[in-house]
Amino acid sequence: MSVNGGGPAAEPLLEIRDLSVVFDGFRALDGVDLTVAKGELRFLIGPNGAGKTTLVDVITGLTRPATGSVRFAGAELVGRREHEIVRMGVGRTFQTSVVFEELTVVENLDLAASFRRPLWSLLRRRKGVSDAVARALEVTGLTDLADSAAGTLSHGQRQWLEIGMLIAQEPRLLLLDEPVAGMSKEERARTGELLTRIAEEHTVIVIEHDMDFLRRHASVVTVLHEGKVLMEGSVDQVRNDPKVREVYLGRAAQPVPGEVG
Numbered sequence: 001m002s003v004n005g006g007g008p009a010a011e012p013l014l015e016i017r018d019l020s021v022v023f024d025g026f027r028a029l030d031g032v033d034l035t036v037a038k039g040e041l042r043f044l045i046g047p048n049g050a051g052k053t054t055l056v057d058v059i060t061g062l063t064r065p066a067t068g069s070v071r072f073a074g075a076e077l078v079g080r081r082e083h084e085i086v087r088m089g090v091g092r093t094f095q096t097s098v099v100f101e102e103l104t105v106v107e108n109l110d111l112a113a114s115f116r117r118p119l120w121s122l123l124r125r126r127k128g129v130s131d132a133v134a135r136a137l138e139v140t141g142l143t144d145l146a147d148s149a150a151g152t153l154s155h156g157q158r159q160w161l162e163i164g165m166l167i168a169q170e171p172r173l174l175l176l177d178e179p180v181a182g183m184s185k186e187e188r189a190r191t192g193e194l195l196t197r198i199a200e201e202h203t204v205i206v207i208e209h210d211m212d213f214l215r216r217h218a219s220v221v222t223v224l225h226e227g228k229v230l231m232e233g234s235v236d237q238v239r240n241d242p243k244v245r246e247v248y249l250g251r252a253a254q255p256v257p258g259e260v261g
């Protein structure tokens with residue numbers, strides 16, 4: 001389905017075709033097709049167990065699919081190791097924190113940045129912070145906290161640091177898993193601005209359940225359900241789609257998109 005108003009098709013960065021993942025006979029993903037254009041900020045939603053995390057796990061090389069292909073900037077990712085995929089420019093956040101509490105904000109960013117740097121450049125003495133670290137500090141708004149220990153940050157600041165650690169690796173594609181979970185209203189608003197800023201220079205895929213956040217910040221939304229793409233469209237199209245409403249209404253514990261936020 002075209003969701004960009006019929007204009008010239010943007011250059012695809014991620015092209016997923018016929019992707020299936022089977023766990024002990026159970027199809028966690030079942031023939032998923034997904035195309036994300038360069039520079040897009042794409043939201044991925046779906047009820048619990050829809051396959052969102054599994055999809056990100058396949059893109060990042062953590063899980064091997066039974067069938068299908070994942071092409072990133074024209075190169076096949078299926079069959080590659082996780083660290084190789086990171087080096088190719090795909091970064092992700094995890095639901096569990098990867099921040100070193102006793103290190104400062106800038107030290108955490110520097111460590112993350114060094115992950116993609118060739119060994120010879122690590123052996124050279126560097127003065128001050130690298131461009132990638134300086135940019136990550138600026139984009140996340142953490143410059144004033146650069147020398148604070150990560151362990152002293154608030155929950156929101158810590159989430160921004162994790163996003164900053166990804167940016168410091170200068171990925172072309174960022175995959176963020178529920179970046180506003182547990183955040184205050186102000187922190188959510190700041191995170192929305194942060195994502196919009198990041199999407200100016202990167203392609204971003206965000207798994208997010210928070211409908212209020214989606215209404216404010218999402219443009220294109222892909223809905224997964226039982227391992228399949230149920231639909232793709234604008235927030236309004238998704239909210240008004242009878243199939244999507246049924247999927248969410250069928251699960252009393254989850255809000256219908258757009259009605260509870």
Ligand SMILES: Nc1ncnc2c1ncn2[C@@H]1O[C@H](COP(=O)(O)OP(=O)(O)OP(=O)(O)O)[C@@H](O)[C@H]1O
Pocket residue numbers: 023024028046047048049050051052053054055
């Ligand atoms: N390693 C695994 N072994 C067996 N089943 C798994 C494994 N990982 C995921 N699953 C199953 O695959 C389905 C999809 O899980 P997944 O975590 O991708 O869903 P999700 O959309 O991310 O859900 P949530 O919103 O709850 O995180 C679920 O039914 C889950 O139980």
